[in-house]
Amino acid sequence: MNKKTKFILVAASMSAGKSSLINALLGKELLPAGNEATTAKVARITVGAKAKPSAKAYSHSGSIVASSNTLCAEQMRTWNRSDEVSAFDVVIPHSGSKLHSMLAGYTLIDTPGANNNRDDRHKEQFISAIKAYPKSPILYVLNATQLGTNDDAEIIRTIRDINPRQRIIFALNKVDALDEEKGENAKHYVSLASTYLANLGYYNAKIIPLMAQSALIAKKSLNQIDLGRTERNILRTELERFREHPFHFNSAAAVPQVLKKNVRKRLTKISKGKMTEMSREELHAFVDYTGLSTVSSLIMDVA
Numbered sequence: 140m141n142k143k144t145k146f147i148l149v150a151a152s153m154s155a156g157k158s159s160l161i162n163a164l165l166g167k168e169l170l171p172a173g174n175e176a177t178t179a180k181v182a183r184i185t186v187g188a189k190a191k192p193s194a195k196a197y198s199h200s201g202s203i204v205a206s207s208n209t210l211c212a213e214q215m216r217t218w219n220r221s222d223e224v225s226a227f228d229v230v231i232p233h234s235g236s237k238l239h240s241m242l243a244g245y246t247l248i249d250t251p252g253a254n255n256n257r258d259d260r261h262k263e264q265f266i267s268a269i270k271a272y273p274k275s276p277i278l279y280v281l282n283a284t285q286l287g288t289n290d291d292a293e294i295i296r297t298i299r300d301i302n303p304r305q306r307i308i309f310a311l312n313k314v315d316a317l318d319e320e321k322g323e324n325a326k327h328y329v330s331l332a333s334t335y336l337a338n339l340g341y342y343n344a345k346i347i348p349l350m351a352q353s354a355l356i357a358k359k360s361l362n363q364i365d366l367g368r369t370e371r372n373i374l375r376t377e378l379e380r381f382r383e384h385p386f387h388f389n390s391a392a393a394v395p396q397v398l399k400k401n402v403r404k405r406l407t408k409i410s411k412g413k414m415t416e417m418s419r420e421e422l423h424a425f426v427d428y429t430g431l432s433t434v435s436s437l438i439m440d441v442a
């Protein structure tokens with residue numbers, strides 16, 4: 140692996156959306172994601188500038204047990220399930236799109252949810268990943284629908300105990316599932332998350348409201364990947380909400396003003412009704428709205 144590669148660890152409790160977030164950043168469904176405990180192995184995904192696609196699976200002793208020059212989700216699912224495999228490396232050439240090419244030279248490390256009580260190996264895998272990359276920042280995914288759990292507190296304390304100086308950026312995922320009619324607005328949830336994290340010793344945490352699933356769907360559409368019926372419905376619903384309140388999540392984010400301003404500038408066009416519905420321009424603005432662009436700028440800043 141290139142010496143200049145920068146690593147970013149993605150951590151969270153089970154099903155918060157780590158793999159979905161990585162897939163969204165990549166713009167395709169490479170890693171297995173789902174509601175059951177899904178990620179069982181550490182997966183390192185490197186976005187390469189001039190790289191050829193490649194994938195390698197490692198045994199528990201570190202030797203290569205399988206390799207491939209094509210990247211397919213089915214292969215990843217098989218390795219993720221195999222007892223023989225302890226981790227895998229994937230190199231993916233960048234697609235040339237702006238967001239994707241920004242990721243060139245970075246390795247995103249997907250980790251299993253460390254709170255899986257049915258399988259202690261997930262916690263061990265997670266702890267060894269934290270120990271292996273003490274200088275790399277962590278992108279910690281909080282689940283907005285399960286905020287403030289003891290599981291998250293335990294994982295965050297584990298990180299702090301192992302490496303108190305490790306930088307963490309927090310994505311507050313699944314904000315699409317908040318029910319605004321019941322007063323569950325993003326700003327309020329960011330403030331709840333902020334208090335919760337301060338109680339765990341992380342003061343003035345950077346917290347970005349995020350909709351990883353919708354971001355992935357929009358990116359798939361931009362990459363001309365066919366969408367299923369459920370995905371089309373989700374995209375339609377979320378685009379409607381976006382057109383009504385384009386600044387909703389941007390205003391709620393607890394991040395430096397300059398980052399907010401950049402995104403705001405792009406979103407202003409929407410509020411002035413200048414974009415054609417479902418155009419590429421609108422989908423790009425929607426990706427900004429989901430929080431994905433802010434997450435990637437922030438994490439690359441600190442990596």
Ligand SMILES: Nc1nc2c(ncn2[C@@H]2O[C@H](COP(=O)(O)OP(=O)(O)OP(=O)(O)O)[C@@H](O)[C@H]2O)c(=O)[nH]1
Pocket residue numbers: 151152153154155156157158159160171172173174175176177178179250251252312313314315316349350351352353
């Ligand atoms: N509503 C909603 N669901 C999401 C979002 N992001 C991910 N999900 C769903 O949440 C479920 C879990 O997502 P994963 O990406 O597998 O979560 P994970 O953290 O990788 O889970 P483990 O690997 O099992 O620890 C999947 O069904 C996703 O489709 C989101 O922004 N909104």
Ligand SMILES: [Mg+2]
Pocket residue numbers: 157158159171172177178249250251
């Ligand atoms: Mg996962």
